Amino acid sequence: MEICDIMDMVFNYIIFRGKRNEIQGVMNTMNLYEKYEEKILYVIFGVGTTIVNIITYVGLTQIIGLLSVTANIIAWIISILFAYITNKIWVFKSNDYNVEHLKKEVITFVSARAASGGLDIFIMYIFVQILSMNDIVIKISSNILVVIINYFFSKLYVFKAKE
Structure with missing residues (x-):
């Protein structure tokens, strides 16, 4: 030493x-x-x-x-x-900035967010309007579900790693 x-x-x-x-x-x-x-x-x-x-x-x-x-x-x-x-x-x-890839990525991302937004509206309608449940509790629950769905959709479909 x-x-x-x-x-x-x-x-x-x-x-x-x-x-x-x-x-x-x-x-x-x-x-x-x-x-x-x-x-x-x-x-x-x-x-x-x-x-x-x-x-x-x-x-x-x-x-x-x-x-x-x-x-x-x-x-x-x-x-x-x-x-x-x-x-x-x-x-x-996601480091792919090819124009075609970006178009596909943006369309998939926006479509996923529109779908999850539609799910949020559907959940609110069913549980609040039809079943008369507490709107704040349902909104928070729905948002938690939407955030989880958005994460997995983004990870698995929008920004999936190239194989």
Whole structure:
């Protein structure tokens, strides 16, 4: 063992003594993040998509004065565009920018979101309008289901890894 190795061991002991648990905790957190990175980013950008939707809607109705249905459609389009871009680049890391591939990807993504939006409307209609259940509970439950469906649809069909 050389003197440099001994000095390095002494230095590490002095700096890190008593910190092993803290360092191990940080390492465990980093390992968990790496393991669940895709899902964590999906949730983060999903929240971002919701914020984009709400801010756009409020801006269009309260500042510009658009009717709620028109504002809601525009807010949905903008938030879907935001979701597509963030999912493509950061969540699923899809690096294919070929024009034909992009067209297929965008069409599949928007179709999936339209279908899950339709499912949300259907669930709300059945459980709230017909069965008279609590609209807030059903909306939250429906949104959880829609988020899960959107994740798997994006992972398996829209941004699937090339084989």
